[in-house]
Amino acid sequence: MSHLRKRITTACGWLLADHFILVLTVVFFLVMWRIYPSMGGARNLANISSNMWPLLTLVIGQMFVLLVGGIDLSQTSIMAVTSVTGSMIMTLRLDPARFQDNPLWGVVLSESGGLLAGHVLAVPTAVILMLTIGACIGLINGLAVARLRMPPFMVTLVTMSFFSGFAIYLTRSENIMHLPESFIVIGRGGLGPVPYAMMIAFLTAVAAWTILNRMVLGRWIYAVGINRKTAVVSGVPCAGVIVAAYVFSGLCATSAAILYSARLEAGRPTLGQHLLLDVIGAAVIGGISLFGGKGKVRWAVYGVAFFVVLDNSLNKMPLNFYAVDIIKGAVILMAAVLDVLRNLLSQRSPARAGA
Amino acid sequence: MKKFRSILISALLISAIIFTCQCTRRPGEKQTVICFAFQDLETEYWVAAHKAITETLRSRGIMVLERNGHQDANRQLEQVRDAIAQDVDGIIIIPQDGESALTIIGEANRAGTPIAVFNRPPANRSRPALVVVADNEKIAEETVRYMVLAASKLERKMKPLILVGDLGDQNAIARRQGFYNVIGERPEIFEKPIEVPTKWDPATTLANLEAAMQINRGVDFIFTSSDFLYPQIRAVLEPLGKWKPIGDKDHVILGGLDGDSTAYMLMEQGFVDATGVQDLFFEAHAIMDALLKAIQDGQKTPEEWIEDPGFAITQENMQEKREDMWGYRVMAGLAEAKK
Numbered sequence: 001m002s003h004l005r006k007r008i009t010t011a012c013g014w015l016l017a018d019h020f021i022l023v024l025t026v027v028f029f030l031v032m033w034r035i036y037p038s039m040g041g042a043r044n045l046a047n048i049s050s051n052m053w054p055l056l057t058l059v060i061g062q063m064f065v066l067l068v069g070g071i072d073l074s075q076t077s078i079m080a081v082t083s084v085t086g087s088m089i090m091t092l093r094l095d096p097a098r099f100q101d102n103p104l105w106g107v108v109l110s111e112s113g114g115l116l117a118g119h120v121l122a123v124p125t126a127v128i129l130m131l132t133i134g135a136c137i138g139l140i141n142g143l144a145v146a147r148l149r150m151p152p153f154m155v156t157l158v159t160m161s162f163f164s165g166f167a168i169y170l171t172r173s174e175n176i177m178h179l180p181e182s183f184i185v186i187g188r189g190g191l192g193p194v195p196y197a198m199m200i201a202f203l204t205a206v207a208a209w210t211i212l213n214r215m216v217l218g219r220w221i222y223a224v225g226i227n228r229k230t231a232v233v234s235g236v237p238c239a240g241v242i243v244a245a246y247v248f249s250g251l252c253a254t255s256a257a258i259l260y261s262a263r264l265e266a267g268r269p270t271l272g273q274h275l276l277l278d279v280i281g282a283a284v285i286g287g288i289s290l291f292g293g294k295g296k297v298r299w300a301v302y303g304v305a306f307f308v309v310l311d312n313s314l315n316k317m318p319l320n321f322y323a324v325d326i327i328k329g330a331v332i333l334m335a336a337v338l339d340v341l342r343n344l345l346s347q348r349s350p351a352r353a354g355a
Numbered sequence: 356m357k358k359f360r361s362i363l364i365s366a367l368l369i370s371a372i373i374f375t376c377q378c379t380r381r382p383g384e385k386q387t388v389i390c391f392a393f394q395d396l397e398t399e400y401w402v403a404a405h406k407a408i409t410e411t412l413r414s415r416g417i418m419v420l421e422r423n424g425h426q427d428a429n430r431q432l433e434q435v436r437d438a439i440a441q442d443v444d445g446i447i448i449i450p451q452d453g454e455s456a457l458t459i460i461g462e463a464n465r466a467g468t469p470i471a472v473f474n475r476p477p478a479n480r481s482r483p484a485l486v487v488v489a490d491n492e493k494i495a496e497e498t499v500r501y502m503v504l505a506a507s508k509l510e511r512k513m514k515p516l517i518l519v520g521d522l523g524d525q526n527a528i529a530r531r532q533g534f535y536n537v538i539g540e541r542p543e544i545f546e547k548p549i550e551v552p553t554k555w556d557p558a559t560t561l562a563n564l565e566a567a568m569q570i571n572r573g574v575d576f577i578f579t580s581s582d583f584l585y586p587q588i589r590a591v592l593e594p595l596g597k598w599k600p601i602g603d604k605d606h607v608i609l610g611g612l613d614g615d616s617t618a619y620m621l622m623e624q625g626f627v628d629a630t631g632v633q634d635l636f637f638e639a640h641a642i643m644d645a646l647l648k649a650i651q652d653g654q655k656t657p658e659e660w661i662e663d664p665g666f667a668i669t670q671e672n673m674q675e676k677r678e679d680m681w682g683y684r685v686m687a688g689l690a691e692a693k694k
Contacts, residue, residue: 044440315437
């Protein structure tokens, strides 16, 4: 009996272990590699890597909001708005037949491209503008949640709807092509063997890790997520912390928009429209709690890695397209159940509780 | 305990890597593998095309990797990249739009994997690909010309409306152009056309058409850029008392493009005057034949634009031409299967 209890305790320990998802990812990858030898090929590894980075920046941003007990459904619309506004600044030419009905035609847009078409500062200006817009939308979300006490789900659902529509209005549903090569290279190129996308994701992860582990803001973020009332009593500036989390999420969504727009070689008003499930799914798989107060940058990396490897392996299988969706949905559901289970277990073993 | 767990994890990972590296697959006879990446199956046209392509390829002993991009250009790009990494012999895509088609073709070109684009052409011809596309402008012109003929018999000024598709799609642009080419020829009959954007989405169509009809109650001539939007047109016209068959004084002259079974049924019932038909089966077989030939010949970046001339089916030629209409054949096939 005691032997059985010991085994159960060990199993629980594994479930609660920090590296559980990493081990799962590696084992899953190796099994798939055995079945599909192309999994381990250089080109496929490059694919897995390049698919990971934009998603990782999104998930890290989402994690900040989840940590304070919120959710950011507007990340995809931030991507869409920033993608088209940045592209409008730097595009090198536009087809008048498709853009002359645009409200910005003759003001920002013309046949010879965007406002700064061909200018040496076009790309940096566009990127700064994109980041500013992303941060501003995050600020709107944060203020509505923190100051007006509106439910995060409702606030970000509304901003998602508003800014998705706004992106389509700005472009009249048109994609903006002919972006400068110096921008496109962000999605495709790299410094030696290290892709630029990886560097951006790495810098985002380092910034997030520093905030969460080396700054007092990080402690406050966890405190707000674990118990807001206690945090208030303890003197944590909750409203400011929540606003900061949403602004960070907006900045991360913009970074992802830069990476996705560069790899697709176009500013798209529908960019990321169907990505929300992947973001939330990867976060949940990684073990970031939907109930707030629990999550680490490392877990975000593991969740994204598992999600991308799963997606990649499903693409190798000769399955019907609906089977792929079913399997993916089932895995996310299992991860959510596992999250609940882990929460229960960690509550029973206080030594492991917390972040 | 912590140290023990770390050792255990490391041991597990190392043994798994060794196990995987040691395994070798027996080389067998290589089966041709084609990745078929489509953007979604939201209309009858795409469902029928998906069925025609997958069934034909499988019947020829080819393994088909089906990938649904769910209308997400980035996801489709990732799926195609994964397929390339898997060393597929060829790729058929139904892209989300002309711009993403171009990016995806670029990926395939760089990898030296032959790629074929079905029905929704790339934004320009800068990157080589096999492309099959209907002559949408000409088909739209033929269809609208018949509708104009019907309008001219009424001897009154008409208020035309066009349901425009997603203008990121070359097909939508060509259909819109075909409509304007013909309407522009008869300024004595038509007022300035009203444009209703649909983005190829039924809900958007319903909302926008309802709003347009509230403001412009006199609309009596509607051209839809795709037949799959007829249910939305009916939902808007019926409460306004404008869903009437040909011959009724309140009949709205109706036409579209695609050639699906709903269009045929509505023509038979007398609600629709004409519809443009893309020859789906010709397109599906033409693109498959071209791709398989390119694979056989070892071509890495084949280039060919195959045009489907299409035709307009009207109230006048319906009986003689319906056998060439894919929507009628799908409907007849289903009826046959039910028996």
